[in-house]
Amino acid sequence: GENVEQHPSTLSVQEGDSAVIKCTYSDSASNYFPWYKQELGKGPQLIIDIRSNVGEKKDQRIAVTLNKTAKHFSLHITETQPEDSAVYFCAAKPMEYGNKLVFGAGTILRVKS
């Protein structure tokens, strides 16, 4: 089955710097790659997603890139702000029944002001 690895496990950046989180997946048939942000004490919330027929997607300060050949995708956050501090999860959706997602282990992002 699908396996998703996420790096780094923790990331500290200065306010205003960029942050990059990388994920690799094992199932070449996976076709949907969302990123979720989890704030303390809350459930994860979708921040951006990308489908396998697209190489890059941007939404204001957030972007996601996908390299299908290498089977990896990355989250890029520019001009980081203290409110970006949270746990970020990547996920992949394999071509299986049920719209199931396989999640990475998460990255704790700390933005220092």
Place this chain on the structure above:
Amino acid sequence: NAGVTQTPKFRILKIGQSMTLQCAQDMNHNYMYWYRQDPGMGLKLIYYSVGAGITDKGEVPNGYNVSRSTTEDFPLRLELAAPSQTSVYFCASSYGLAGNEQFFGPGTRLTVL
């Protein structure tokens, strides 16, 4: 809309006790999911449902049961609680089809002593 709601928020169980974690959604979503979140391990799928009356196992179903009698509700049952079931449990729902956003509830923190 309340979105996805979960009760209780916190619970302490003794080994061998049973309990039901409640989950409800008011978005008329077909698909619902139960995850557990352990530190450094991401989210693991326990059970999922693609509609009323239809449920199936995820990655870590042992020790749990589910039912889906209505579109809105998807309770998770723990029988004979064990310390290994200490975790934070999240319920989620999605409209269905491939690659639709999963909406998460606020979670239930369960401790088994």
